Amino acid sequence: MSEFPITQRTTVKRGHKRATYNRDIVHAILDEAYICHIGAKMKDRPMVQPTTHWREKDTLYIHGSSKNGLFQTLIEGEEACINITLLDGFVMARSAFHHSVNYRSVTFFSKATSINDPIEKKRTLDLMMQKITPDRCDQIREPNPQELKATAVLAFDITECSAKIRTGPPVDDEADYALPVWAGIVPFDLQKGPLINDPRWENDHT
Amino acid sequence: MSEFPITQRTTVKRGHKRATYNRDIVHAILDEAYICHIGAKMKDRPMVQPTTHWREKDTLYIHGSSKNGLFQTLIEGEEACINITLLDGFVMARSAFHHSVNYRSVTFFSKATSINDPIEKKRTLDLMMQKITPDRCDQIREPNPQELKATAVLAFDITECSAKIRTGPPVDDEADYALPVWAGIVPFDLQKGPLINDPRWENDHT
Numbered sequence: 001m002s003e004f005p006i007t008q009r010t011t012v013k014r015g016h017k018r019a020t021y022n023r024d025i026v027h028a029i030l031d032e033a034y035i036c037h038i039g040a041k042m043k044d045r046p047m048v049q050p051t052t053h054w055r056e057k058d059t060l061y062i063h064g065s066s067k068n069g070l071f072q073t074l075i076e077g078e079e080a081c082i083n084i085t086l087l088d089g090f091v092m093a094r095s096a097f098h099h100s101v102n103y104r105s106v107t108f109f110s111k112a113t114s115i116n117d118p119i120e121k122k123r124t125l126d127l128m129m130q131k132i133t134p135d136r137c138d139q140i141r142e143p144n145p146q147e148l149k150a151t152a153v154l155a156f157d158i159t160e161c162s163a164k165i166r167t168g169p170p171v172d173d174e175a176d177y178a179l180p181v182w183a184g185i186v187p188f189d190l191q192k193g194p195l196i197n198d199p200r201w202e203n204d205h206t
Numbered sequence: 207m208s209e210f211p212i213t214q215r216t217t218v219k220r221g222h223k224r225a226t227y228n229r230d231i232v233h234a235i236l237d238e239a240y241i242c243h244i245g246a247k248m249k250d251r252p253m254v255q256p257t258t259h260w261r262e263k264d265t266l267y268i269h270g271s272s273k274n275g276l277f278q279t280l281i282e283g284e285e286a287c288i289n290i291t292l293l294d295g296f297v298m299a300r301s302a303f304h305h306s307v308n309y310r311s312v313t314f315f316s317k318a319t320s321i322n323d324p325i326e327k328k329r330t331l332d333l334m335m336q337k338i339t340p341d342r343c344d345q346i347r348e349p350n351p352q353e354l355k356a357t358a359v360l361a362f363d364i365t366e367c368s369a370k371i372r373t374g375p376p377v378d379d380e381a382d383y384a385l386p387v388w389a390g391i392v393p394f395d396l397q398k399g400p401l402i403n404d405p406r407w408e409n410d411h412t
Contacts, residue, residue, distance in 0.1 A: 009251075013275065014270075014271050014273060014274050014275075015271075034293060034296075034394075035291060035293055037243040037245075037254050037256070037289060037291075038254075039243075039245035039252040039253065039254035039287070040252045041247060041250075041251075041252055044247075045215075045247075045285060045287070045315070046245040046246045046247055046252065046284075046285060046286060046287040046315075047245065047287050048243050048244075048245035048254055048287045048288065048289040048313065049289065049313070050243070050289055050291040050309070050311055052307060064220075065220050065221075067220060068220050069219065069220075078252075079251060079252060080252060081245070081251070081252040081253050081254045082254070083243060083254040083255065083256055085241060085243075085256040087240060087241055087396070089399075089402075090240075090338055092339070092342070093346070094346055094347060095346055095347040095348075095349070095353075096331065096335065096343070096346050096347065096348055096349045096353075097349045097350075097353040097356075097357070099335070099346075101258060103256070105256055107254065107255070109251070109252075125302065129302065129305070132296055132392070133298070133392075136298070136387075137302070139385075139386075139387040140299070140300060140301055140302050140305075140385070140387055141300060141301040141302065141382050141385060142301075142302055143301070143302045143303045144303075147301075147302075147303040150303075151303070169402075169404040169405060169406070170404055176347050177406055177410075179345075179346070179347060180345075181342075181345040181346055182401075182403075182407060183403075183404040183406070183407045184401055184402050184403040184404040184407060185401070185402040185404075186338070186339075186398060186401060187398065187399035187400070187401075187402060188240075188396055188397070188398060188399070189396070189397055189399055190293070190394055190395070190396050190397075191394070191395055191396075191397045192392060192393065192394060193295075193392075193393035193394070193395055194393070195388075195390055195391070195392060195393075196295075196375075196390050196391040196393060197388075197389075197390040198375040198376055198389040198390040198391075199375060200375070200383055200389070201388060201389045201390060204383075
């Protein structure tokens with residue numbers, strides 16, 4: 001399987017056995033997650049903002065107000081560190097120390113390219129909608145020129161990238177296995193609930 | 207109700223109607239979330255790492271390997287920007303532009319204090335365990351001196367802090383309400399699944 005090249009910055013130093021640079025695994029984490037966290041220097045101080053993201057090949061896209069301060073900073077060329085994390089469960093061990101978390105996480109470093117061509121901008125925004133609801137683009141009103149202009153779309157090439165994953169049961173010190181305490185996984189999953197109708201939609205349909 | 211002071215950096219500029227500085231609301235978001243994202247400059251470049259967190263009064267705690275590079279950087283005095291975000295749902299509007307996300311998010315800026323006293327370190331780590339499973343501390347083996355030493359606990363005073371929240375249905379342009387497309391919320395919730403026994407625990411109990 002295809003791997004991302006390992007660079008000095010993306011070499012996972014702590015817990016390196018949990019590291020992977022596999023392209024398919026990275027893609028799957030990015031595609032399952034809805035929220036990424038973007039970090040960058042703003043006026044030489046750290047800033048972290050959450051935002052929705054979507055992916056095409058080895059490019060991650062985000063969008064937001066073209067007046068957003070962090071977006072402006074990224075457009076001006078500041079490097080971003082982007083993390084995407086899925087929480088899968090708490091690992092409940094027999095000792096406090098060996099408690100852990102099962103997770104899948106991707107971190108990469110990249111500089112933004114602003115998508116300014118309206119046709120390409122519209123195409124990439126459609127990809128975001130397709131990630132959430134595949135057939136919705138055909139049903140909704142598409143963005144008009146002013147709306148497209150007010151929306152910044154930033155593309156980040158994923159090249160300097162690593163994933164870190166923990167799965168499976170706790171790993172305790174051998175002596176602790178005799179302790180009379182439950183051990184295992186408390187699993188977590190981000191679940192969709194039943195759709196909630198917009199009250200104005202409901203008014204028109206009842 | 208008590209409010210965090212609004213500073214130049216924590217003034218929410220985009221979407222300011224969604225901003226709140228209310229202490230109880232900030233606390234509730236921090237307590238419901240299990241993962242925070244820590245951003246800081248490392249060797250003058252941005253770094254973002256996810257980690258579990260817990261809270262006591264206006265202090266947020268994180269822990270990790272004392273050899274973790276970002277932890278070292280924070281201990282040396284680099285300022286952190288910390289974001290905690292709960293995804294509540296996708297807001298499905300009648301126009302592409304008015305699609306949005308319902309979320310609750312806290313961002314704050316702070317410098318770390320390393321908790322080095324073993325008794326205080328143990329006390330704060332117990333608070334983390336109590337967040338996850340209130341009565342577990344009494345059942346598991348507590349950390350020995352070497353394990354405590356290998357664990358860094360960092361405390362961040364929450365003073366420069368804002369929350370941003372979106373709730374409720376989509377808000378469409380008036381003309382778009384006539385469009386024949388469903389509109390409403392796709393809710394999301396991080397749910398606990400059924401406990402998964404450690405196979406070695408199961409072997410001893412069947």
